[in-house]
Amino acid sequence: MVGNQSSPFINQVHLQRLKQLCEHYEPHQTTKTDIPTLSEQLSCSDRNVAKLVKTLANIGWLSWQPGRGRGNKSEITILTGFEATLMQILELYCHKGQLSEASRYADVFGFSETFRKRLPHWLSAAQENLKAKNTLITLVPYTIPSFHPLWAYRAASRLYVDAMFDTLFTYDVTTKRIRPHLAHYYEFRDNELCFVYALMYFSIMVKSLPQSTLRLA
Numbered sequence: 001m002v003g004n005q006s007s008p009f010i011n012q013v014h015l016q017r018l019k020q021l022c023e024h025y026e027p028h029q030t031t032k033t034d035i036p037t038l039s040e041q042l043s044c045s046d047r048n049v050a051k052l053v054k055t056l057a058n059i060g061w062l063s064w065q066p067g068r069g070r071g072n073k074s075e076i077t078i079l080t081g082f083e084a085t086l087m088q089i090l091e092l093y094c095h096k097g098q099l100s101e102a103s104r105y106a107d108v109f110g111f112s113e114t115f116r117k118r119l120p121h122w123l124s125a126a127q128e129n130l131k132a133k134n135t136l137i138t139l140v141p142y143t144i145p146s147f148h149p150l151w152a153y154r155a156a157s158r159l160y161v162d163a164m165f166d167t168l169f170t171y172d173v174t175t176k177r178i179r180p181h182l183a184h185y186y187e188f189r190d191n192e193l194c195f196v197y198a199l200m201y202f203s204i205m206v207k208s209l210p211q212s213t214l215r216l217a
Contacts, residue, residue, distance in 0.1 A: 010059060012108060015086060017042065017052055018061055019109070022082040030063075032073040061085065083111070090115055094122040097130050131163065 024041050025031050038049045053076075056062045063077040086109055093102035099119075106115035146152050152161050168183040 010089065012105065014056065014059065014061075015082075015089070015105070015109065017056065018078075018080075018085060019082045021056075021062065021076075021078055025076060025078050027078040027081045030075050030077045032067075033076050034067065034073050038076075086111060087114070087118070091118070091122045094119065095126040095129055097126075097133065 020042055025033075035046050035049050038053070039046050042049060042052070044052070053062070053064050057064050061078070061080055063075075063079060065075040067074040086105070090102045090106060090111075093099070093105070103112075103115065106112045146157060149161055149165055152158070166182050168181060169178050170181045171177075172179050
């Protein structure tokens with residue numbers, strides 16, 4: 001679980017604390033503990049531990065049941081594993097097109113190799129979301145193929161063709177009629193189909209990536 005609607009902003013410190021907790025407590029198992037013990041395990045003050053437990057509980061990473069009565073310990077349950085949570089956050093960054101941030105997190109926590117292996121799949125799954133933002137991100141461990149619609153014949157060219165070109169008309173499967181798309185309109189003249197169109201204008205933003213990101217493949 002990465003978080004819920006009421007979750008605070010997740011940052012590197014939160015992930016580091018989750019990693020530390022997973023080293024002391026088995027995920028999905030309830031364990032008795034107390035604030036002084038956690039303070040020693042996390043190397044921070046009792047006050048900071050109390051704030052941290054509340055924050056991680058709000059994110060959805062742990063459950064905390066305070067002990068009631070003198071001598072009764074509290075109960076902590078880690079609700080997610082560190083690696084699974086980190087992978088979800090890295091994937092989320094990829095879906096947003098924030099590859100530099102995803103790469104940084106992977107490097108910090110020693111998951112660079114895993115990140116490189118999963119990145120192609122994550123980017124493939126994110127293409128529709130990125131396309132809606134006029135953003136094209138792809139890994140090319142080869143020479144970029146021809147992406148002119150007339151000359152493109154390789155499967156690898158399709159991503160570029162789809163991202164950089166569009167059609168004059170679209171087919172409406174519901175009404176089974178051809179609709180104007182980039183072309184503003186069309187009409188028939190003397191019983192012959194005559195295309196009379198004015199192109200719509202679009203502004204396209206090209207997002208550049210750091211050179212280090214382009215070497216991830």
